[in-house]
Amino acid sequence: MLNRTEGIVIRTMDYGEGHKIISLFTRSMGKISVMVRGAKKVKSRYSAIAQLFTHGDFVIYKGSQMGTLNHGEPIHSYQEIREDLHKAAYAAYLVELVERMMPEAEPDLVMFEQLLAGLSAIAEGKDAMIVIHIMEMKILALSGYLPQLEQCVSCGRTSGDMVLSPSNGGILCSACKAKDHHAMPVSAKILRLLRLFQRVDLRMLGTAEVKDETKAVLKAAMRGFMDTYLDVRWKSRSFLDQMEKYKL
Known part of the structure; x- marks a missing residue:
């Protein structure tokens, strides 16, 4: 069965001598894996x-197993990202x-549009750092696990000085901050x-400087919340840390 969908390449993996398996986040099918035969060959269409980050129009043959690319046309290659180390690191x-x-x-149309x-x-x-946050x-x-940032997670207070407590899932007021000795003043x-x-909707993001x-x-x-609630070792985030450490 052939399926036509708009998608973004979010992961690539070499397969055999000349092929690739790509992970696509698509508008109508969600996240899917697709075999792209001959993609590693120099003259491959x-x-x-x-390529990673490519936004395109894909025609995929989907049987009971992994899909196979039947046809594809780039909409935006994002070459400007791949040619810049910093942009590529944040985009990764x-x-x-x-x-x-x-x-x-x-399928998640909202998340597709945000990506x-x-x-x-x-x-x-x-500002790429703001984009990723x-x-x-x-x-x-x-x-x-969306943090509660409108009121104290313990007593519901909405005014006064607050501290950030990832372990408690949001903010704590001055009267409740003793509940987390590792809370972060903000x-x-x-x-x-x-x-x-x-x-904020990323489609409406301005150019304000921070x-x-x-x-x-x-x-x-953000690291506090991400690391407290999502047990994931982010490969690309480690590279961002190295890039910052060595001022690349």
């Missing part, structure tokens, strides 16, 4: 469509979030940004 984490956390064969918008934002030079929030929400500005991450010191706090906050 499928070499471009089988973006697609890994989707590849590792989205269930197989369950596409995230790749476009990175390609356009918007927004997507992390969406992944946490999808997994049922300013009102940081809290506003984290709340914004929960609401100071490096603010980014460091946001990174620590």
